[in-house]
Amino acid sequence: MRSRLFYKVFATYLVVTVISVFVVSLLVGREVKKSSTKSVEEELTACARVVDLSMGKDMETKVDRLASASRSRVTLIDALGNVIVDSERAAAGMENHLNRPEIQEARVKGKGSAVRFSSTVGVDMLYVAVPIKEGGYVRLARPLYEVKQSIDNIYRSFFTAILLVIPLSLLAAFVFSYRLTSPIKAMEVFTEKLRRGDVSGSLLVKTTDEVKQLADNINYLVAELQEKIRVANEEKGKLVAAFASMTEGVLIIDGEGRIEVYNRALREMFSPRYGDVQGKTLIEAFRNVDLQNAFDRFKKTGGPVTEEVTMGTLDPAILDVSISSIPGEAKTMIVFHDVTRLKKLEKMRVDFVANVTHEIRTPLTAILGFIETLQEGAIEQEETAKKFLEIISRHARRLNRLVEDLLTLSNIELGEMKFFFESVSLSGVVENVLPVVAARAEEKKITIVKEIPEGLPPVRADRDRLVQILLNILDNAVKFTPASGKITLSAAVEGDDYVLIRVEDTGIGVPVDEIPRLGERFYRVYKTRSREMGGTGLGLSIVKHLMAAHGGRMEIESHLGKGTIVSLLFPIMKEPASRL
Amino acid sequence: MEEKRHTSSQYERELREVKDGLMYLGALAEKAIDSALRSLLERNSDLARRVIAEDDRVDAFDAELEDKCIRLLALRQPAARDLRFIATAIKVNGHLERIGDMAVNIAQKAIILNEEPQLKPYIDLPRMADITREMIKEGLDAMVNEDVALADKVRTAEDTVDGLNEQIFRELLTFMMEDPKTIHRALIIMQVSKNLERIADHAKGIADMVIYMVTGKSVRHQFHARIDRASS
Numbered sequence: 012m013r014s015r016l017f018y019k020v021f022a023t024y025l026v027v028t029v030i031s032v033f034v035v036s037l038l039v040g041r042e043v044k045k046s047s048t049k050s051v052e053e054e055l056t057a058c059a060r061v062v063d064l065s066m067g068k069d070m071e072t073k074v075d076r077l078a079s080a081s082r083s084r085v086t087l088i089d090a091l092g093n094v095i096v097d098s099e100r101a102a103a104g105m106e107n108h109l110n111r112p113e114i115q116e117a118r119v120k121g122k123g124s125a126v127r128f129s130s131t132v133g134v135d136m137l138y139v140a141v142p143i144k145e146g147g148y149v150r151l152a153r154p155l156y157e158v159k160q161s162i163d164n165i166y167r168s169f170f171t172a173i174l175l176v177i178p179l180s181l182l183a184a185f186v187f188s189y190r191l192t193s194p195i196k197a198m199e200v201f202t203e204k205l206r207r208g209d210v211s212g213s214l215l216v217k218t219t220d221e222v223k224q225l226a227d228n229i230n231y232l233v234a235e236l237q238e239k240i241r242v243a244n245e246e247k248g249k250l251v252a253a254f255a256s257m258t259e260g261v262l263i264i265d266g267e268g269r270i271e272v273y274n275r276a277l278r279e280m281f282s283p284r285y286g287d288v289q290g291k292t293l294i295e296a297f298r299n300v301d302l303q304n305a306f307d308r309f310k311k312t313g314g315p316v317t318e319e320v321t322m323g324t325l326d327p328a329i330l331d332v333s334i335s336s337i338p339g340e341a342k343t344m345i346v347f348h349d350v351t352r353l354k355k356l357e358k359m360r361v362d363f364v365a366n367v368t369h370e371i372r373t374p375l376t377a378i379l380g381f382i383e384t385l386q387e388g389a390i391e392q393e394e395t396a397k398k399f400l401e402i403i404s405r406h407a408r409r410l411n412r413l414v415e416d417l418l419t420l421s422n423i424e425l426g427e428m429k430f431f432f433e434s435v436s437l438s439g440v441v442e443n444v445l446p447v448v449a450a451r452a453e454e455k456k457i458t459i460v461k462e463i464p465e466g467l468p469p470v471r472a473d474r475d476r477l478v479q480i481l482l483n484i485l486d487n488a489v490k491f492t493p494a495s496g497k498i499t500l501s502a503a504v505e506g507d508d509y510v511l512i513r514v515e516d517t518g519i520g521v522p523v524d525e526i527p528r529l530g531e532r533f534y535r536v537y538k539t540r541s542r543e544m545g546g547t548g549l550g551l552s553i554v555k556h557l558m559a560a561h562g563g564r565m566e567i568e569s570h571l572g573k574g575t576i577v578s579l580l581f582p583i584m585k586e587p588a589s590r591l
Numbered sequence: 592m593e594e595k596r597h598t599s600s601q602y603e604r605e606l607r608e609v610k611d612g613l614m615y616l617g618a619l620a621e622k623a624i625d626s627a628l629r630s631l632l633e634r635n636s637d638l639a640r641r642v643i644a645e646d647d648r649v650d651a652f653d654a655e656l657e658d659k660c661i662r663l664l665a666l667r668q669p670a671a672r673d674l675r676f677i678a679t680a681i682k683v684n685g686h687l688e689r690i691g692d693m694a695v696n697i698a699q700k701a702i703i704l705n706e707e708p709q710l711k712p713y714i715d716l717p718r719m720a721d722i723t724r725e726m727i728k729e730g731l732d733a734m735v736n737e738d739v740a741l742a743d744k745v746r747t748a749e750d751t752v753d754g755l756n757e758q759i760f761r762e763l764l765t766f767m768m769e770d771p772k773t774i775h776r777a778l779i780i781m782q783v784s785k786n787l788e789r790i791a792d793h794a795k796g797i798a799d800m801v802i803y804m805v806t807g808k809s810v811r812h813q814f815h816a817r818i819d820r821a822s823s
Contacts, residue, residue, distance in 0.1 A: 268607075268611075292607070292610075292611050292614075294611050294614045294615050294618060295610070295611065295614050295732075295735060298614060298617065298618040298621060298728055299618060300615065300618045300619050300622050303615055303618065
């Protein structure tokens with residue numbers, strides 16, 4: 012189907028050609044009519060002047076001759092307007108002709124002419140009147156057949172021309188409108204494609220006129236648009252990547268208060284409990300009063316709101332939530348920053364300081380108290396003074412141990428402790444360690460059983476630290492095993508890479524839920540008892556750290572009232588030869 | 592074609608406010624239960640007193656929400672589904688308010704218990720609390736999403752809570768028979784357990800109302816009524 016533009020162009024062409032042909036034919040017709048009438052008029056005038064008509068005899072013959080010579084009707088009229096002779100009609104019955112325009116004109120100007128439609132002949136008649144000598148006028152009249160004929164001929168050819176012009180103008184309109192509309196059509200198709208969001212490609216137009224200019228402009232705009240979209244996409248890509256890879260949870264709430272989008276971090280933070288929160292309102296999604304209150308406060312004040320929110324009840328997450336608006340949009344962004352670990356660390360730090368202070372204060376108070384008592388006179392009584400000094404010395408030693416343990420711990424943690432790893436034979440170390448604890452075990456009548464198999468591969472360890480670890484564990488075992496108990500020290504190969512050292516006692520044991528906390532600094536299951544025995548509360552913590560430094564680990568298994576098993580896993584020293 | 596953006600009318604927004612309000616009240620109730628239980632487990636009487644103080648907020652919000660519902664009924668004259676929803680909301684609102692009161696009861700008991708040495712480690716009470724909180728949350732989820740299956744799940748969870756309550760009762764009975772000195776504490780713990788059990792009852796009440804709202808059938812006084820029968 013052709014476009015409407017085509018029909019418009021075609022119709023314009025047609026109307027313009029038809030009107031111009033019509034106008035031309037009218038003008039030409041009028042001109043032809045005028046000129047041919049004039050030539051007839053001149054011919055008749057000449058005829059009228061050539062023939063000298065005079066009243067008298069033979070007048071009728073003369074008139075007839077003139078009439079046939081000039082191929083016209085000749086009328087002779089006297090000065091008063093009475094028709095004297097007429098070549099075609101009987102003069103008697105004819106009316107007075109004085110008032111005829113040609114006669115009047117002839118009377119004034121010496122020559123008169125007029126064109127009138129003759130109803131008798133059915134055609135225009137040209138009348139030419141000339142005065143004669145005796146007074147009166149001769150009038151020649153000729154029907155303008157030729158004039159009419161030629162005008163009709165002209166009109167006919169113009170009509171034919173019009174008929175010819177219509178298909179021609181159709182063709183021209185077709186060609187022209189095609190040439191005009193095809194680039195416009197192409198532009199229309201192209202811009203429609205743009206409107207639908209496809210900004211690829213460019214516009215190809217073969218013309219060179221303004222249409223081409225327009226197409227060039229469109230191409231330029233599209234190129235601009237493509238560039239802008241590319242830049243925007245790039246920016247968006249960066250933002251999306253940032254959004255997705257952020258460790259903070261982010262969600263965006265639309266103007267209706269529903270969650271529009273949220274990132275992966277948030278999904279990982281909440282997904283198990285809250286599922287897919289998209290499209291839900293904040294309270295529906297998280298059911299958290301504090302979060303909702305913060306959001307309500309944000310909505311009321313419009314300014315950014317920061318709030319610490321606890322989410323969940325079992326192992327709750329502590330989140331720093333900041334709510335802010337997105338500029339230029341009726342949307343809200345909420346950022347969740349998980350500070351659970353930070354809070355835990357903070358609490359540990361505070362607890363640590365509190366614990367250290369407490370641990371130091373207890374012996375210090377005792378030392379100061381006894382010194383004061385001595386100063387107040389107890390020093391005079393030798394027995395009491397000795398006892399007091401003994402106590403002071405014990406507490407001072409404990410303080411010393413505490414400081415040493417703290418130093419050890421902090422050295423390990425700071426990585427400042429030097430380890431000298433070598434191939435260590437376990438049985439050799441055990442031989443050195445056992446005598447140290449044997450004396451105290453003896454006091455409580457605790458038997459220590461040693462089960463170290465022959466041919467155990469050497470472990471990779473720092474000899475001194477290994478001794479320290481074993482002493483610590485065995486010391487604990489002796490401390491918490493009641494009299495006449497039993498401690499078993501055994502060792503075995505565990506898997507391909509480890510040697511397992513087990514210290515099993517028949518002591519008082521530890522409640523199951525406290526086992527995970529045993530490696531914590533200053534954590535004591537039996538608080539008073541441990542202190543009475545001179546423990547610093549740091550022993551297992553040091554062991555734990557030392558084991559980690561050795562690339563091994565410590566595991567504790569215990570049954571309340573039945574005993575405890577401490578398992579130490581040390582890596583086996585691999586022979587360099589076995590390494591290829 | 593340009594997609595026509597859905598803009599909610601004022602009426603829809605008001606309905607939404609009621610929904611969100613119910614969930615907010617639910618969250619308040621959940622928080623109250625959680626805090627009350629923690630005040631017991633962590634022997635934190637300050638926390639318990641905070642729960643008691645915060646109940647005023649629950650009551651105030653409950654009144655506000657009920658007012659909102661009544662206004663909606665009066666001004667909008669909702670029909671069919673919306674009418675059932677608002678009627679349900681008013682009843683659920685009441686249940687949630689009562690749950691808040693139960694949490695206060697628990698907090699009060701916690702303060703008393705915190706004055707004395709702990710009788711025994713609490714294992715079943717936190718489990719009960721967790722289940723009841725989940726029941727409240729899921730009951731409201733079921734209401735907002737018109738989810739009959741979820742409501743049915745809430746209804747069956749109540750049996751578990753009842754079972755735990757009986758278990759706690761039996762356990763405490765042995766304590767009391769062994770040592771009369773424990774009777775006072777045991778009785779108070781029993782009341783805590785009973786309160787949790789009643790919270791679960793209220794949560795079940797919410798679920799019942801949801802089934803009424805969606806299906807138009809009342810299951811409130813049918814014991815172990817099968818939902819598929821009720822909704823067929």
